[in-house]
Amino acid sequence: MFEAAFLGLAKVFQLGNFFCLVIGVIFGIVIGALPGLTATMGLALLIPFTFTMTPAMGLIMLGGIYVGAMYGDAIPAVLINTPGTPAAIATTFDGFPLAQKGMAQHGLVAAALASAYGSLLANIVLATSAPPLAEASLKFGPPEYFWLGIFGLTIIATLAVGSLVKGLLAGALGLLLSTIGIAPIGGDIRLTFGYTELQGGVELIVALIGFFCLPEILSSFIAKRQATYSAEKIIPRFSVVREVIISLLKMPVLMLRSSAIGTIIGIAPGAGGNIASLVSYNEAVRWDKNPKEFGKGTIKGVAASEAANSAMAPGSYGMRPGHELFSTHATTTFAFIMSMLLAAGLVTVIGSFGSFLYPRILNIPARHLAPGIIFMTILGSYSIRNNILDVWIMFLFGVIGFISNKLKFHPAPIVLGLILGPYVEEGLVQSVLCGRAGGSILAYMFLRPISLVLIALCILSALWPLYASWRSKGKIGEKIL
Amino acid sequence: MLNADLIIGIVSLVIAVTAWVPTRGLTLLGGVFVDYTLIVLASLSVVIVIKGIAKPEKLRFFESVVERNNILIGLAMLLVYLVFMPKVGFLPASYLMYAAFNWYLSEDRMKTKNIIISVLVSLVVVTGFYLVFRNVLGVPLPKGSWFD
Numbered sequence: 001m002f003e004a005a006f007l008g009l010a011k012v013f014q015l016g017n018f019f020c021l022v023i024g025v026i027f028g029i030v031i032g033a034l035p036g037l038t039a040t041m042g043l044a045l046l047i048p049f050t051f052t053m054t055p056a057m058g059l060i061m062l063g064g065i066y067v068g069a070m071y072g073d074a075i076p077a078v079l080i081n082t083p084g085t086p087a088a089i090a091t092t093f094d095g096f097p098l099a100q101k102g103m104a105q106h107g108l109v110a111a112a113l114a115s116a117y118g119s120l121l122a123n124i125v126l127a128t129s130a131p132p133l134a135e136a137s138l139k140f141g142p143p144e145y146f147w148l149g150i151f152g153l154t155i156i157a158t159l160a161v162g163s164l165v166k167g168l169l170a171g172a173l174g175l176l177l178s179t180i181g182i183a184p185i186g187g188d189i190r191l192t193f194g195y196t197e198l199q200g201g202v203e204l205i206v207a208l209i210g211f212f213c214l215p216e217i218l219s220s221f222i223a224k225r226q227a228t229y230s231a232e233k234i235i236p237r238f239s240v241v242r243e244v245i246i247s248l249l250k251m252p253v254l255m256l257r258s259s260a261i262g263t264i265i266g267i268a269p270g271a272g273g274n275i276a277s278l279v280s281y282n283e284a285v286r287w288d289k290n291p292k293e294f295g296k297g298t299i300k301g302v303a304a305s306e307a308a309n310s311a312m313a314p315g316s317y318g319m320r321p322g323h324e325l326f327s328t329h330a331t332t333t334f335a336f337i338m339s340m341l342l343a344a345g346l347v348t349v350i351g352s353f354g355s356f357l358y359p360r361i362l363n364i365p366a367r368h369l370a371p372g373i374i375f376m377t378i379l380g381s382y383s384i385r386n387n388i389l390d391v392w393i394m395f396l397f398g399v400i401g402f403i404s405n406k407l408k409f410h411p412a413p414i415v416l417g418l419i420l421g422p423y424v425e426e427g428l429v430q431s432v433l434c435g436r437a438g439g440s441i442l443a444y445m446f447l448r449p450i451s452l453v454l455i456a457l458c459i460l461s462a463l464w465p466l467y468a469s470w471r472s473k474g475k476i477g478e479k480i481l
Numbered sequence: 482m483l484n485a486d487l488i489i490g491i492v493s494l495v496i497a498v499t500a501w502v503p504t505r506g507l508t509l510l511g512g513v514f515v516d517y518t519l520i521v522l523a524s525l526s527v528v529i530v531i532k533g534i535a536k537p538e539k540l541r542f543f544e545s546v547v548e549r550n551n552i553l554i555g556l557a558m559l560l561v562y563l564v565f566m567p568k569v570g571f572l573p574a575s576y577l578m579y580a581a582f583n584w585y586l587s588e589d590r591m592k593t594k595n596i597i598i599s600v601l602v603s604l605v606v607v608t609g610f611y612l613v614f615r616n617v618l619g620v621p622l623p624k625g626s627w628f629d
Contacts, residue, residue, distance in 0.1 A: 037618075045618065045619075165525060165528055165529060165532070166486075166489065166529065168521075168525055169489070169493055169522070169525040169526065169529060172518060172521045172522040172525055173493065173496065173522065175514075175518045175521075175522075176496070176497075176500055176515075176518050176519070176522060179514060179515050179518065183507070183510065183511035183512075185510050185511070186507075186508045186509075186510030186511035186512075187511065188507045188508055188510075188511030188512065190503075190504060190507065190511065190512075190515060191500055191503065191504065191515075193503070218552055218555060218556070221586065222551050222552060222554075222555035222586075223548045223551050223552050223555075224548070224551075225551055225585075225586055366586050367582075367583050367584075367586035367587045367588075367599075368583065368602060370582060370586055371578070371579045371582035371583050371586070371603075371606075372606060374559070374578075374582060375575065375578070375579060375606070375607070375610065376610075378562075378563075379610060379614055379620075382620070382622070383614060383618065383620040386620060386621055388563075388566070388567050388623060391563060391566075392563060395559060395560075395563060399556065402552075404489075406540070406542050406543075407483070407485040407488060407489060407540060407542075408485060408538075408540065409485070409489050421514075421518075424514070425514040428513070428514060429510050429513065429514065432513070433510075
């Protein structure tokens with residue numbers, strides 16, 4: 001195995017392959033940073049170009065794009081409260097408050113380093129133990145997806161600002177939104193109100209742009225009509241990179257936990273980086289000594305989210321290793337894995353240097369910046385399905401997001417419900433069908449080993465806010481209502 | 482001053498009822514999750530309404546008349562853009578939207594120099610993005626039904 005790994009590494013360092021890796025990472029960062037264009041779309045765009053390449057060169061380039069995009073999505077998340085891809089949703093929770101405090105560079109450097117760390121760790125795990133991990137992933141069935149979704153929903157306790165009931169209500173609204181379109185099982189057409197375009201459901205990225213970006217443009221640019229976005233001119237400093245590195249070194253447990261969460265969730269087929277980043281963020285808040293720092297601008301929140309969403313990327317390739325993958329094609333396979341390891345290193349370098357450039361975007365006069373962002377939100381919403389209805393939905397969600405922010409009804413749990421709804425629904429309905437066929441729905445849903453672990457986690461997670469209130473000697477009712 | 486909880490609760494209840502009516506004819510597999518979600522949504526809405534009545538939380542929506550006017554004007558501009566884009570086409574509508582926002586957010590709006598800058602920046606930025614999205618990314622942007 002080590003020989004194949006070494007040969008794979010040597011292959012990546014061949015001039016043409018390395019050039020493709022650099023191009024892939026840069027292209028991935030750009031794609032990830034553009035709201036509306038996801039890493040998967042970037043891969044789809046470049047796949048035709050790889051047809052003329054050798055298998056190793058093509059895979060190296062695609063690996064670079066994916067790793068680059070997993071970092072690139074943090075740039076708009078930190079700067080303008082808009083996740084470049086759904087995987088960066090949790091990055092906005094602390095990244096954007098950092099930018100509002102004039103510390104955008106801190107957020108961007110933390111995102112780059114945490115992304116690289118998560119990717120590095122996950123690739124090492126993948127390179128050393130891919131076969132058993134792939135086998136474990138096959139044990140993930142409908143009940144496990146259902147419980148993973150329910151576990152994800154317990155994150156509402158963290159995301160709910162002020163009132164848990166309002167957070168749950170927002171989550172329920174998100175779940176309802178997720179049911180729009182054709183039912184995943186059964187094929188019923190639901191809540192489309194005659195719009196055939198809605199049969200595909202509400203696009204997640206459209207909801208993200210609407211709920212996160214447009215309200216920010218309305219409240220920061222248009223409501224105030226100030227000359228620049230931030231009151232003080234942002235001047236990036238070299239010392240910030242050192243400061244962030246030292247800070248991240250002081251949180252090894254958070255980094256390791258976040259990367260592990262990303263790796264585990266990445267192995268589950270179909271589970272996305274958005275779930276990985278949300279679960280990781282939630283655990284970072286839960287286990288931190290000062291949980292109240294989160295949501296107000298701390299690099300811990302950015303690191304937790306970015307390490308997890310980058311760590312899930314290697315597993316998400318769905319490499320199902322048959323004997324040939326690590327025997328006949330071992331060099332190519334390892335070249336791919338090594339390319340992602342090196343891409344992680346490139347993200348560190350490009351991200352650290354880029355942190356001197358990206359925050360300066362906020363120094364652009366508001367009259368140029370605001371229309372540019374509005375224009376991008378519209379292009380981003382439209383280009384997903386080439387559908388003007390998506391732009392209208394984005395606009396509607398933007399207005400709702402603005403109003404709900406004003407009413408202290410934060411839309412983050414709505415988006416969480418929208419993300420997790422399909423997992424919960426498919427898991428529930430498939431479990432009912434499989435359980436009925438097997439003789440007992442309850443046994444099928446509750447007695448499988450991974451389900452039992454997830455059920456225990458759900459109970460612990462749901463009860464945690466009560467424990468946290470008791471620990472801080474606060475009144476439990478205040479947070480709940 | 483607005484009673485935020487009451488508004489949120491009532492609006493959520495209305496949404497629940499609006500979704501309840503057209504989902505009654507669904508099959509068991511297609512409707513089971515919708516039904517559970519609606520029950521939870523309606524129950525939580527009622528709790529919030531009761532809280533809004535028992536312990537109202539009053540909020541000021543806009544901090545000033547200027548803020549309100551700015552928001553309404555901004556939303557109206559966006560609305561006009563979205564209505565006219567499919568009719569006049571992406572490029573002309575976007576030139577107008579970009580230039581209008583650029584001009585609206587500039588400090589000395591009546592200066593000829595600022596108007597010229599708004600138009601020129603609009604031409605450069607919109608054309609640049611149009612070319613990238615249409616020619617590089619292959620996104621077919623609306624041509625405009627009036628010109629079909």
